Amino acid sequence: MQTLTINGQDYQVDAPESMPLLWAIRDLIGLTGTKFGCGVAQCGACSIMIDGTVVRSCSTMVSQAIGKNITTIEGTSDSLEALRQAWRDNSVPQCGYCQSGQLISAAELLDTNDNPTDEDIDNAMSGNICRCGTYVRIKKAIKEAVELKKQA
Amino acid sequence: MEKIEMKRRDFVKIFGLASGGLLFGCNVSADKVVVNTLENGISFVPNLFIQLQKDGKLTIVVARSEMGQGIRTSMASAIAEDLEADWKYVTVQQATGDSKFGNQNTDGSRSIRTLLKPMRKMGAMARLILEQAAAKKWNIPVASCKAENHFVKNISTGEEIFFGDLVEEAKTIAIPLDENIILKDKKDFKYIGKKVIRGIDMEDFLHGKANYGLDARFPNMKFASIARSPVTFGSVKSFDTSDTNEINGVEQVVQLDRLIPPAGQFFGMLGGVAVIANNTWSAFQGKNNLNIEWESGSNEIYNSEKFKEKLISRIHKKAKVVPPFKGNVDKAFENADKVIEATYTMPHLVHAPMEVPNALAWVRDGKCDVWAPVQDPQTVRAEIAHFFGFAIEDITINVMMLGGAFGRKSKSDFVVEAVALSEKIKAPVQVVWTREDDIQHSFYHAQNAQYLKGSLDKKGKVTGWLHRVAFPSITSSFKPMSNYIAGFELGMGFTNNPYDIENIQIENAKAESHLRIGWLRSVSNIISGFGINSFVDELAVASEEDAIDFRLNLLGEDKISTEKSPHPFNVSRLKNVLLEAKKLSNWGSKLPEGHGLGVAIHYSFYSYVATVVEVSVKSEKVKVENIYSVLDCGMYVNRDAVINQMEGAAIFGMSLTMFGKISTKDGAVEQSNFHDYQMTRMIDAPNIHVHLVDNEEDPTGVGEPGVPPVSAAITNAIFNASGKRVRSLPLSDHGMV
Numbered sequence: 096m097q098t099l100t101i102n103g104q105d106y107q108v109d110a111p112e113s114m115p116l117l118w119a120i121r122d123l124i125g126l127t128g129t130k131f132g133c134g135v136a137q138c139g140a141c142s143i144m145i146d147g148t149v150v151r152s153c154s155t156m157v158s159q160a161i162g163k164n165i166t167t168i169e170g171t172s173d174s175l176e177a178l179r180q181a182w183r184d185n186s187v188p189q190c191g192y193c194q195s196g197q198l199i200s201a202a203e204l205l206d207t208n209d210n211p212t213d214e215d216i217d218n219a220m221s222g223n224i225c226r227c228g229t230y231v232r233i234k235k236a237i238k239e240a241v242e243l244k245k246q247a
Numbered sequence: 248m249e250k251i252e253m254k255r256r257d258f259v260k261i262f263g264l265a266s267g268g269l270l271f272g273c274n275v276s277a278d279k280v281v282v283n284t285l286e287n288g289i290s291f292v293p294n295l296f297i298q299l300q301k302d303g304k305l306t307i308v309v310a311r312s313e314m315g316q317g318i319r320t321s322m323a324s325a326i327a328e329d330l331e332a333d334w335k336y337v338t339v340q341q342a343t344g345d346s347k348f349g350n351q352n353t354d355g356s357r358s359i360r361t362l363l364k365p366m367r368k369m370g371a372m373a374r375l376i377l378e379q380a381a382a383k384k385w386n387i388p389v390a391s392c393k394a395e396n397h398f399v400k401n402i403s404t405g406e407e408i409f410f411g412d413l414v415e416e417a418k419t420i421a422i423p424l425d426e427n428i429i430l431k432d433k434k435d436f437k438y439i440g441k442k443v444i445r446g447i448d449m450e451d452f453l454h455g456k457a458n459y460g461l462d463a464r465f466p467n468m469k470f471a472s473i474a475r476s477p478v479t480f481g482s483v484k485s486f487d488t489s490d491t492n493e494i495n496g497v498e499q500v501v502q503l504d505r506l507i508p509p510a511g512q513f514f515g516m517l518g519g520v521a522v523i524a525n526n527t528w529s530a531f532q533g534k535n536n537l538n539i540e541w542e543s544g545s546n547e548i549y550n551s552e553k554f555k556e557k558l559i560s561r562i563h564k565k566a567k568v569v570p571p572f573k574g575n576v577d578k579a580f581e582n583a584d585k586v587i588e589a590t591y592t593m594p595h596l597v598h599a600p601m602e603v604p605n606a607l608a609w610v611r612d613g614k615c616d617v618w619a620p621v622q623d624p625q626t627v628r629a630e631i632a633h634f635f636g637f638a639i640e641d642i643t644i645n646v647m648m649l650g651g652a653f654g655r656k657s658k659s660d661f662v663v664e665a666v667a668l669s670e671k672i673k674a675p676v677q678v679v680w681t682r683e684d685d686i687q688h689s690f691y692h693a694q695n696a697q698y699l700k701g702s703l704d705k706k707g708k709v710t711g712w713l714h715r716v717a718f719p720s721i722t723s724s725f726k727p728m729s730n731y732i733a734g735f736e737l738g739m740g741f742t743n744n745p746y747d748i749e750n751i752q753i754e755n756a757k758a759e760s761h762l763r764i765g766w767l768r769s770v771s772n773i774i775s776g777f778g779i780n781s782f783v784d785e786l787a788v789a790s791e792e793d794a795i796d797f798r799l800n801l802l803g804e805d806k807i808s809t810e811k812s813p814h815p816f817n818v819s820r821l822k823n824v825l826l827e828a829k830k831l832s833n834w835g836s837k838l839p840e841g842h843g844l845g846v847a848i849h850y851s852f853y854s855y856v857a858t859v860v861e862v863s864v865k866s867e868k869v870k871v872e873n874i875y876s877v878l879d880c881g882m883y884v885n886r887d888a889v890i891n892q893m894e895g896a897a898i899f900g901m902s903l904t905m906f907g908k909i910s911t912k913d914g915a916v917e918q919s920n921f922h923d924y925q926m927t928r929m930i931d932a933p934n935i936h937v938h939l940v941d942n943e944e945d946p947t948g949v950g951e952p953g954v955p956p957v958s959a960a961i962t963n964a965i966f967n968a969s970g971k972r973v974r975s976l977p978l979s980d981h982g983m984v
């Protein structure tokens with residue numbers, strides 16, 4: 096048994112040794128907001144934060160998260176709430192499937208950069224594919240979230 | 248609107264809900280009102296339901312699949328509009344796949360086109376009942392009662408009564424006569440054509456709570472991953488599971504035979520070797536560890552590059568002439584001042600929705616329950632009945648949210664796999680495709696080649712047009728040996744070419760299929776959109792005319808087609824979107840060095856689109872800077888969702904132009920995941936500017952029509968920026984990305 100701390104709550108899991116975090120979170124713990132898209136760190140759908148840093152959970156071992164704080168889309172933070180508001184205001188999602196990963200990647204950007212440039216946004220977000228093509232809205236919403244966070 | 252008549256008998260109120268609420272049922276059908284007989288005396292089966300609770304909560308049952316087009320929001324808001332409902336009370340419930348909900352097939356960009364008016368009428372009918380209930384309660388004429396924002400108001404006194412408080416009274420009101428049901432005036436719209444307050448699923452999306460197929464969960468459910476033959480329709484010769492059995496979590500290995508669908512319908516399944524485990528990861532690992540010897544079969548000969556050469560040689564010879572026949576092209580070419588010819592090719596494509604194909608099935612006690620992201624639940628149901636012998640009423644399809652689809656999820660082979668496995672192992676089991684499975688075992692958009700030849704007279708007028716095309720038909724997936732393009736595919740831009748040219752000849756050359764061929768967002772319009780728009784551009788260059796003026800001339804006089812169609816083609820609407828795109832893109836203004844604009848227009852799914860693209864070309868590398876798209880889809884419901892679809896279509900079209908390529912070697916697909924089947928990412932995403940034409944025309948398609956013009960608009964822009972004419976896609980093949 097291992098203990099994983101996700102969004103401030105402890106979960107006991109019995110994960111096979113090589114199992115990536117994605118599957119421990121989805122199949123063993125049952126938090127299904129974190130998505131499977133490619134399994135090989137190519138699409139970002141499975142993005143989570145470990146101690147504030149974004150990782151692709153499909154390619155991160157369970158052992159790397161023991162004793163650390165995991166944040167998933169089911170969690171919250173100042174950045175995430177600002178982003179959610181901007182996502183609402185801009186009707187960002189289409190199918191919504193990639194958006195958990197998009198929001199998590201954007202949250203790290205806002206946590207670490209008070210004034211991201213277009214280039215910063217491109218760099219932070221280009222690991223996240225949106226097959227529905229909502230990039231223009233994501234970019235606009237990130238910029239608005241930066242402002243919302245400043246006002247808060 | 249295609250002849251929708253709804254009579255009084257097509258509505259019903261159903262009482263006796265456990266909640267004490269009121270349920271309105273109505274029969275909504277795209278082409279006719281279906282009247283069925285039920286034992287209890289109701290003379291039809293309602294297929295659309297609105298439930299009003301005493302607390303004011305309004306639930307609308309939506310019988311279309313949500314895959315990113317916002318259909319749940321749009322359908323609910325169309326009903327809420329005429330019902331005068333307050334959006335904050337509205338929730339949506341997804342209908343299960345059942346014939347009582349009418350045709351639920353979510354493809355062909357047809358949902359709003361066919362259902363808007365009946366849904367509005369349904370809302371108006373419910374509103375009238377509530378107004379009559381209030382009139383009865385207050386004992387005043389119904390003309391003095393007006394519903395507004397979830398209340399009915401007494402116009403003379405200003406007194407108000409809440410919708411929820413009218414539930415009991417409403418139960419005593421008869422269904423209104425048809426002629427009394429009046430739709431709202433367009434100018435009073437609050438939701439239709441406006442930005443709806445919030446998408447019905449927004450909060451779920453933002454908190455990871457939306458339930459996609461892949462999120463279906465049951466205690467003790469099993470997970471399955473299936474190894475399928477690398478060559479299409481190959482079979483298992485032998486397999487060894489010893490390395491698979493070592494994997495922690497693997498429970499059993501099951502062989503599945505291919506299920507071949509009867510000619511003309513269904514999808515069947517490929518078969519293979521399935522690994523069942525107690526979690527997805529172990530199933531994936533177990534599958535990777537299988538040692539399988541395959542019998543490849545006849546498709547082993549398929550090398551897509553070689554096949555492309557074959558298609559090109561075929562379209563360079565005379566092929567089968569298909570209607571419409573117009574004039575005499577040979578004569579036109581003989582008498583021409585200039586003759587231009589060009590050959591265009593595009594490879595196979597795959598949908599790659601972010602959510603891979605998956606399905607959870609549970610067969611027990613003679614019944615079959617499915618939870619899956621499907622575009623067409625009723626076909627799935629019929630298919631399961633066909634292959635597994637269940638009575639149709641013992642099959643329930645729970646339609647989950649679709650994490651993208653683009654046509655992939657209307658082909659239900661993945662559901663058939665899950666049912667076959669659940670039947671075998673007698674447990675709930677979720678089949679999960681890996682991304683590699685998705686890229687390598689899909690129903691592919693067809694590889695294609697086109698040859699165009701055109702003639703110009705001395706004044707630069709186009710006098711002749713020969714269009715020869717070859718690609719494996721979708722029909723081949725339903726009927727083997729279908730080696731020619733089907734009429735419905737040719738009707739997507741080829742035989743309904745919008746240009747006014749005296750002599751036109753369309754020819755179709757043979758193309759065998761060696762992969763499963765299927766439809767992908769906008770289908771063969773992608774092919775015609777690229778070929779025709781590229782060639783018209785080449786003609787414009789040859790006649791030394793501006794690309795937009797040239798097209799406007801070539802479209803000829805304003806007229807509306809006399810063909811039999813629910814929405815006859817109106818050439819002036821196509822010209823109008825082109826002119827709007829000209830304005831939107833500042834066509835003709837001076838651009839920075841190395842930049843160029845390209846234009847393309849296309850008519851599909853009864854909608855009109857013009858797209859202008861600005862690219863920059865620096866040391867042979869292309870960057871798409873701006874995409875300007877103008878759409879005329881008649882009346883639209885959810886303005887913002889329509890714009891979002893057009894933005895998405897621009898990115899989708901750009902992805903396939905820059906990178907889209909599925910190739911095969913010895914029958915097997917060479918690509919496997921997003922590193923070698925690439926798509927546009929944020930860093931490459933251009934600015935996208937969308938303009939919607941406002942008019943009173945009937946609503947037409949939105950989800951697909953934005954895609955077809957994008958490719959040629961990009962390559963035409965590349966020509967204008969650099970002088971290089973790209974005639975084969977994708978650009979990555981030319982080292983241009």
Ligand code: FES
Nearest residue numbers: 132133134139153
């Ligand atoms: S699923 Fe992890 S990056 Fe795609």
Ligand code: FES
Nearest residue numbers: 190191193225227
């Ligand atoms: S919203 Fe569908 S993949 Fe991004």
